[in-house]
Amino acid sequence: MAVLLSVNLGVPRSSPATRIGVTGIDKRPAGGPVEVRAPGPKGSGLGSGLVGDRILDGGHHGGDLQAVYAYAREDLDAWGVELGRELPGGVFGENLTTSGLDVTGARIGERWRVGADVVLEVTVPRTPCKTFAHWMAERGWIGRFTERAAPGAYLRVVAPGRIRAGDPIEVVERPDHDVTIGLTFRALGREPELLPRLLAAGTLPEEIRAKVRRRLAGAG
Known part of the structure; x- marks a missing residue:
């Protein structure tokens, strides 16, 4: 059974790697239930x-x-072995640290029920950035993370509610295409020959679909 191991919330930290000098990538497990709701548009909404x-x-x-x-906790553990250090939940900046769930193999548009009420939909993979590299302080981190191609998944909120550590996670809807988080990450990164496959996913967010079309047209 898939389970939510921890719900992690950001603690502001100074960072020379960001244009604003501060980051919320340092996320720590919450001590109790956390309310989940749609935050609205990027830049003008509630953020998280x-x-x-x-x-x-x-x-x-x-x-x-x-x-x-x-x-996924399983992916954190694999990284921990490679890096020779303990990686607590939230260290990659993730809000949800999961167990028993194939996050890399999740399909774009797949829906998860977390706890009794919350429903989340898989949207896009995470893209590693300079802030992440500075936070991890590992040599060649962006390249290594990209090579592993286990980026974790961003999700949108379909049904709000409250979640907490220990809640079960159930995949309640799975599209019939084969466009996964892992495939999308690889296509948008080092394997552009995979880009045409992404367009088979009707659930691919329009902004990603537009990016794919531009790249296929040679517009970058």
């Missing part, structure tokens, strides 16, 4: 989909398509 979380750079993070970020 979790009440109490902090999105400091609203121009690049948060908003409805990136309301919640999930990462």
Whole structure:
């Protein structure tokens, strides 16, 4: 059974890697239930989909398509072995640390029920950035993370409610295409030959669909 191991909320930290000098990538497990709701548009909405979380750079993070970020404990453990260090829940900046759920293999548009009421929809993979690299302080981190191609998944909020550590996670809807988080990440990154496959997913967010079309047309 898939389960939510922790719900993680951002703690503001100074960071020379951001244009605003501060980041909310340092996320710590919440001590109790956390309210989940759609945050609205990126840049002008509430930022995170979790009440109490902090999105400091609203121009690049948060908003409805990136309301919640999930990462699998299994992938954190694999990284921990490679890096030779313990990686607590939230260290990758994820809001949800999961267990028993194939996050990389989740299909774009797949829906998860978390706890009794909350429903989340898989939207796009995470893209590693300079802030993430500075936070991890590992040599060549962006390249290594990209090579592993286990980026975690952003989700939008379909049904609001409250969640907490220990809640079950159930995949309640799965589209009939084969466009996964892992495939999308690889196509948008180092394997552009995969880009045409992304258009087969009717649930692919329009902004990503437009990016794919531009790249296929040679417009970058």
